[in-house]
Amino acid sequence: xxxxxxxxxxxxxxxxNFLDPAGIRQVFAEAKSGRRDFMRKAFVAAGAAAGxxxxxxxxxxxxxVQAGEGDPNILTLPEHSKGLGQAVATEGYGKPSRYExxxxxxxxxxxxxxxxASVSFAPLQSLFGIVTPSxxxxxxxxxxWWDIDPSKHRLMLNGSDASMLKKAMVFTMDELMRLPSxxxxxxxECGANTGxxxxxxxxxTVQYSHGMLSCSEFTGVPLRILLDLAGVDYKKARYVxxxxxxxxxxxxTIPMEMVESGEVLVAYGQNGEMLRPEQGYPLRxxxxxxxxxxxxxxxxxIEVGDQPYASKDEAVHYIDLVPGGQHRxxxxxxxxxxxxxxxxxxxxxxxxxxYNISGLAWSGRGRIKRVDVSVDGGRNWRSARLExxxxxxxxxxxxxxxxxxxxxxxxxxxxxxxxxxxxPSYKQLREVRGTRSIxxxxxxxTWLVQEDGEVKNVQLS
Amino acid sequence: xxxxxKFAMFGLFGTLLLATAxxxxxxxxxxxxxxxxxPKEIAAWDIDVRPxxxxxxxxxxxxxxxxxxxxxxxxxxxxxxxxSGEVFAPLVGGTTPEDIKTGHVARLNDPSFPGRTTLxxxxxxxxxxxxxxxxxxxTAPKSLSTEEVYSVTAFLLNLGGIVPEDFVLSDQNIxxxxxxxxxxxxxxxxxxxxxxxxxxKAKAPDTRAQAxxxxxxxxxxxxxxxxxHARNAHGNLAxxxxxxxxxxxxxxxxxxxxxxxxxAEPAPAPKAAGAPTALLNKNSCSACHALASKLVGPxxxxxxxxxxxxxxxxxxxxxxxxxxxxxxxxxIPMPAQTLSDADAATIAQWLKSGAPR
Numbered sequence: 001x002x003x004x005x006x007x008x009x010x011x012x013x014x015x016x017n018f019l020d021p022a023g024i025r026q027v028f029a030e031a032k033s034g035r036r037d038f039m040r041k042a043f044v045a046a047g048a049a050a051g052x053x054x055x056x057x058x059x060x061x062x063x064x065v066q067a068g069e070g071d072p073n074i075l076t077l078p079e080h081s082k083g084l085g086q087a088v089a090t091e092g093y094g095k096p097s098r099y100e101x102x103x104x105x106x107x108x109x110x111x112x113x114x115x116x117a118s119v120s121f122a123p124l125q126s127l128f129g130i131v132t133p134s135x136x137x138x139x140x141x142x143x144x145w146w147d148i149d150p151s152k153h154r155l156m157l158n159g160s161d162a163s164m165l166k167k168a169m170v171f172t173m174d175e176l177m178r179l180p181s182x183x184x185x186x187x188x189e190c191g192a193n194t195g196x197x198x199x200x201x202x203x204x205t206v207q208y209s210h211g212m213l214s215c216s217e218f219t220g221v222p223l224r225i226l227l228d229l230a231g232v233d234y235k236k237a238r239y240v241x242x243x244x245x246x247x248x249x250x251x252x253t254i255p256m257e258m259v260e261s262g263e264v265l266v267a268y269g270q271n272g273e274m275l276r277p278e279q280g281y282p283l284r285x286x287x288x289x290x291x292x293x294x295x296x297x298x299x300x301x302i303e304v305g306d307q308p309y310a311s312k313d314e315a316v317h318y319i320d321l322v323p324g325g326q327h328r329x330x331x332x333x334x335x336x337x338x339x340x341x342x343x344x345x346x347x348x349x350x351x352x353x354x355y356n357i358s359g360l361a362w363s364g365r366g367r368i369k370r371v372d373v374s375v376d377g378g379r380n381w382r383s384a385r386l387e388x389x390x391x392x393x394x395x396x397x398x399x400x401x402x403x404x405x406x407x408x409x410x411x412x413x414x415x416x417x418x419x420x421x422x423x424p425s426y427k428q429l430r431e432v433r434g435t436r437s438i439x440x441x442x443x444x445x446t447w448l449v450q451e452d453g454e455v456k457n458v459q460l461s
Numbered sequence: 462x463x464x465x466x467k468f469a470m471f472g473l474f475g476t477l478l479l480a481t482a483x484x485x486x487x488x489x490x491x492x493x494x495x496x497x498x499x500p501k502e503i504a505a506w507d508i509d510v511r512p513x514x515x516x517x518x519x520x521x522x523x524x525x526x527x528x529x530x531x532x533x534x535x536x537x538x539x540x541x542x543x544x545s546g547e548v549f550a551p552l553v554g555g556t557t558p559e560d561i562k563t564g565h566v567a568r569l570n571d572p573s574f575p576g577r578t579t580l581x582x583x584x585x586x587x588x589x590x591x592x593x594x595x596x597x598x599x600t601a602p603k604s605l606s607t608e609e610v611y612s613v614t615a616f617l618l619n620l621g622g623i624v625p626e627d628f629v630l631s632d633q634n635i636x637x638x639x640x641x642x643x644x645x646x647x648x649x650x651x652x653x654x655x656x657x658x659x660x661x662k663a664k665a666p667d668t669r670a671q672a673x674x675x676x677x678x679x680x681x682x683x684x685x686x687x688x689x690h691a692r693n694a695h696g697n698l699a700x701x702x703x704x705x706x707x708x709x710x711x712x713x714x715x716x717x718x719x720x721x722x723x724x725a726e727p728a729p730a731p732k733a734a735g736a737p738t739a740l741l742n743k744n745s746c747s748a749c750h751a752l753a754s755k756l757v758g759p760x761x762x763x764x765x766x767x768x769x770x771x772x773x774x775x776x777x778x779x780x781x782x783x784x785x786x787x788x789x790x791x792x793i794p795m796p797a798q799t800l801s802d803a804d805a806a807t808i809a810q811w812l813k814s815g816a817p818r
Contacts, residue, residue, distance in 0.1 A: 102700055102710070109695060113548045113756060114748055117599075126703045143596060144742075158503050160515055168498040175494045200685040204695050204713075229495060238659065241509055247602040249595040251509060255657020290656055301506050308660060310512045310585045312592035319582065319648070325570035327582060327647055330661060331654035346698035347708040355707055364656075372672060378679035381672075410681070416672055424668035427680060432667045436572060440654065448683065452718040454711050461684035 102126075105136055108196070108208045116144035119190065121211025124341045124360065130185065130388070130395040132214035134271050139278045140190055140212065140292060142313075143247035148298060150274075150282035153245070155266065157230045159237065160305030166231025173282050176221055177268060183219040184265070184288070185394045187362045189334045191291030191318050194441040201457050205346035209445065209457060210339045213360070215395040218286045219269025222262045227304065234260065237304035241311075242285045245300035251311035252294040253330070254287055256304070263288050263393075266299065288393035289364030290332045291439070293318055323434040336363035336423050337442035338371055338398070338415035344447055345457035352406045357384075361396045363417035368396040370416045375402060377410030377446065377460055378425070384413070392418075409449040410460070426459055510591040514635060517590065520607040521631035524624065527616025530609045534598045534796070537749065537757055543620050548757055552579040553620040556643040561623060564646035580621040584648045586639050590614050600745035692717070735817035736761075737807050744800050746808070752818060759790045765816040778809035 069075065096103070105120040112118040122138040132138075139145070150173045158168040190212035196202040203209050223240070240259055244250040258264050265286040268274060275281040280297025287294045293313055308314070308330060319327040338361035343349055357375075361368045367390050372381035384398040398413070415423045426443040448458045510516040532541070539545055543553035555578045560566045566581045568574040583589060594610045596602045605613070615630035623641050624630065630638065639645065655661040687694075693713040695701075702710030711717070741747045749757035750764075759767075764778075771777055781789075782805045785797035798805075811817075 099704065103703055104701075106695075106701065116748060117549070123701070125701075143599065143602065156498050156502065156506055158498060158507055160511065168503055169495045170498045170502065171495045178494055179491060201687055204687055204691075205698060205701065207701065208695060225489070225491075226495075228489070229491060238657075243506075243509065247596060247599075249508070249602070251591075251595075255655065255660070257657040303507065303509065305511070305515075307511055307513065307515075309509060310588050311509070312588055312596070315585055315588040315648075316579050316583050316592075320652075321569060321577070322649070325565065325567070325647070326649040327569075328652045328654070329584075329648040329650060331652050333654045333656050335654070335666065342706075343708045346695075346711050346713070347702055348711050349708045370672070372674065376679070377681040379677055379681070381674045381677070414670075414672065421666055422670040422672045424670040425680070428668050428670050448686070450717070453708075454717050455708070456686060458683045459685035460680040461682055 100126075103136065105139060106207060106211075108203060111196075117142055119192075119212060121207045122214050124206045124211050124213065124339070125344050125347065127341070128397075130215050130360070130397050131271060132216060134216065134273065134276050134279070137214040137216065137270075137276065137279055138190070138212050141246075141278075142250055145278050146246055146298065147277040148245065148282060153282050153298075153300070155226075155283060155299060156301045157226060158301070158303055159232075160241075160303055160307075164233055164237040164304045164306070165227070169226075169230045171226070173268065176266065176283070179221045179225060181219055181221055181269075182265065183217055183269065184263075184286075185215065185217045185389075185391050186286060186288045187213065187215040187334075187393065187395045188292045188295055189213045189337075189362070191293055191332075191334070191439040194443075194445075195438040197443075197459070198437050198441050199435045201459050204457055206339060206341050206344040206445075209345070210341075212292070213362075213395075215362075216270045217272070218265060218267040220265040220267030220283075220286060223259050223264045223266050223285070223302065224262050226266065226302070227259060232304050236306050239305050239308050240264075241301075241303040241305065241309050242294070242296040242299060243301040243303070244280075244296045245298040249300075250293075250296050250298075250313065251309060252296055253308040253311070253314060254285075254290075254294060258287065258290075266302075289334060289366075291318065291334055294332060318439055320433065320437045320439050322432075322437065331440060334362070334364035335440065335442045336365065336368070336415050336417040336421050337361070338368075338413040338423060339445045340373070340411050340413045340447060343411070343449065343455045345455055347455045349404060349449060349453040349455070351453075352404050355402045355404055356399055357402045357411065358397065358399045359384075359413050361386075361398055361413070361415035362394065363415070363419075363421070364393060365421065366392045366418045368415055369418050369420075371396070371398040372414045372416075373398075373400045374412045374414070375409045378412055378444070381414065404449065406451060408451055410458070411447045411449060411455075412444050414444050427461065508591075508595055510587045510594070512585045512587045514587055514632070517587070517632050517635065518607050519632050520611050521629050521633075522608045522611030522613070522615055523629045524612070524615045524619040524626055526608070527612035527614070527619075530605070530613050531616050534601075534605075535613065537796070538599055543617060546576070550576065550578065552617060554578045555581040556621055558622060560643035561641050564642070564644070566644045566647060569644070569647065580617075580623075580643060582644060582647070584642060584645050586614070586618070586635060586642055589617065590635070600748050689717075735811070735814075737811055740804055740807060744798055744804070746798075749795070752816065758795060761812060761816040765812045765814075769813045769815060774813040775806060775809045778812050779805040782808060 103123050103126040105122060107118060107120050118141065120139045122132055122136050153173055155171045155176065159165045193212035194209055197209055234256065238256045240254040240256060242252050242254060254264065266283060267286045268283055270276065270279060275284060283299045284297045285295050285299050314330060319329050320331050321327050338359060340357055340359035342358045357373055361371045368386065371384045371386065373384050374381045382400060384400040387397040387399055390396050423442060423444055429443045446458050446460055448456045450456065538548040539552055544551050555568050555574060556566055569581060590610060593613055597605065611630050615624060615628055618624045618638065619626055619628060624638060650661040651663050652661055653663045653666050697712060697714050699710035699712040736752065751760050753760050753762050768774055768778055782798055785795045
């Protein structure tokens with residue numbers, strides 16, 4: 001195969017273009033007379049002529065015909081325009097269209113040996129805006145998930161000793177939900193997100209490289225309200241231990257400054273409904289800007305104390321190996337980061353011409369101030385449009401126009417937050433932290449668009 | 462006058478005062494919400510143990526007793542010597558007597574040393590005690606007695622050469638053991654990623670990227686990419702992307718450059734489940750057994766193949782599920798399972814029928 005035969009952009013025609021106008025008229029005539037078999041055979045023949053093994057029925061429904069009298073999708077009224085549809089409440093809790101069945105949480109094969117201590121990634125390549133549908137929110141479990149009876153769930157507040165608070169307390173869900181609530185949009189990102197790529201490229205798509213990232217509107221009670229009620233001594237108690245009710249009884253240390261600011265929530269709501277069981281139903285902690293492991297699920301207990309706790313997931317995992325052989329401990333903030341989600345790895349651009357490059361940016365230190373996009377591997381950058389509300393410690397959607405000329409392109413995005421911090425390149429990150437860390441990889445991502453339209457995950461040097 | 466810097470300063474101070482006042486205002490009262498926790502309730506849930514051993518219950522346990530507990534309840538996942546990486550990362554290995562002296566594991570500096578074990582990383586012995594107590598064994602957390610937790614911790618420390626074989630670990634001597642932890646000086650707080658004050662040292666982020674816009678010094682050479690043989694390693698990416706839009710998923714069952722697969726028809730619904738998945742998950746069978754591949758134990762389909770033909774298959778398999786055993790599939794024991802006759806029979810029936818998906 002000479003290089004001229006290689007597909008560039010849309011050099012491989014869809015089979016319907018191989019039907020001449022007369023052929024199309026005949027298909028319509030046959031279709032009208034009810035001969036669907038004929039229609040199928042005609043497309044099969046066209047597909048064979050094009051030498052492409054593609055599903056002909058699918059083509060008939062997904063591609064417009066530009067020749068002849070017009071597109072059969074327009075000229076032939078479909079069933080849904082001529083028949084009776086489904087009744088209300090056919091699905092008491094609605095489902096996505098069956099045509100969206102490819103949009104799923106997925107595991108990366110071989111990442112873990114057990115599905116109960118594992119992670120499933122959110123399909124960022126198929127999402128719009130900033131909200132992650134609750135059913136597609138990434139999952140990370142340490143000892144399997146549970147669907148807990150909310151009438152039996154309790155939250156306890158106590159101190160590492162009695163001098164830390166006036167009164168140890170217990171709350172039911174009914175009581176917690178009587179308190180004044182707030183609703184806020186925040187991103188949640190696992191500290192290990194993009195961790196597989198510290199050393200080199202390891203996964204093909206943005207789902208696996210960045211999909212331990214989601215964003216929801218969370219509803220709950222500021223933890224400060226509860227601690228005030230229990231009479232916490234804020235001078236002594238500068239650390240909070242959050243503990244879950246699942247098998248792992250997950251524990252994490254949170255600084256009291258974050259609780260005092262009112263931003264830490266004891267949350268029961270997510271995107272207008274109760275939390276999903278995979279997200280900690282009926283109660284979880286929301287710790288904006290901080291890695292997901294601190295957002296303790298199935299929250300059963302809050303202890304206040306005067307020292308950090310060095311729990312397993314802050315003494316054995318979620319520590320960063322840096323050059324010199326030391327581990328950074330209690331590294332919790334998710335620093336400013338961004339990624340282009342469309343187009344992204346594992347996809348194929350269908351044609352040359354106009355595209356809207358779109359992606360997500362976020363910072364654990366506050367609002368996104370600017371996102372720049374490069375299509376030439378970082379030589380030249382243009383500032384993207386920030387869409388909609390730009391909220392603190394929340395995902396921000398960015399968009400920028402691009403006309404693809406069919407030549408190879410290296411697409412990158414680089415975010416800046418309101419503190420002036422600029423997302424680093426891999427080179428800049430590795431200069432400080434080496435290549436043996438797992439957590440807090442916020443380097444600039446590069447997607448290579450090949451001449452044939454296929455997009456690949458690459459790293460530059 | 463109102464725009465003078467002096468006045469603006471006043472305005473700023475005013476705002477600060479207001480903010481402080483808001484924080485200092487007395488706590489709101491919420492009558493009828495919440496109640497005092499009883500001492501017994503607190504004792505039932507307050508199980509955390511801090512690095513200064515606050516929270517550690519009195520008690521003790523020997524290395525020898527720990528070995529017994531280990532072989533019965535821990536070795537299935539962690540290996541006889543805590544060295545197995547088949548289910549979780551290895552716990553033991555990679556530390557030396559020299560590390561116990563220095564308090565820093567030297568091999569963390571050696572990029573050629575494979576992996577990092579728990580004992581290479583953990584700086585605080587309280588962390589081991591706390592986690593074993595709250596979360597182990599993996600399929601039956603919080604089932605160990607205090608003596609068993611002390612014993613198992615002692616056994617692990619012995620495997621790492623931190624305590625001798627005849628050691629009895631207790632609340633009295635655990636502080637001395639802390640002084641022998643191989644990586645006790647291996648943690649640094651010199652970073653700016655803690656979201657509070659006081660704990661960590663650095664105030665500024667460690668990377669200082671600049672936002673150059675034009676003719677920037679770029680790295681245009683592609684140095685890392687997925688090799689062709691890994692093209693389909695994550696499954697067919699065409700099936701992992703929306704079937705409509707500006708770009709579709711690459712058909713990774715074909716070489717790069719092949720025409721994209723177009724599929725507007727939804728994928729066929731998965732077949733009705735044959736496996737009693739809920740039952741297998743509920744009883745943690747699936748923690749050690751997978752459908753078609755070896756995990757800790759043999760796959761369900763291997764078991765079905767080996768025993769499904771027996772005339773007494775259901776009785777035999779039900780019995781094995783309930784009583785556990787060792788030796789049929791190797792030296793890793795399967796603990797006895799507590800589940801009803803009916804549930805065991807359901808699983809056995811499914812195994813007899815070949816363990817279909």
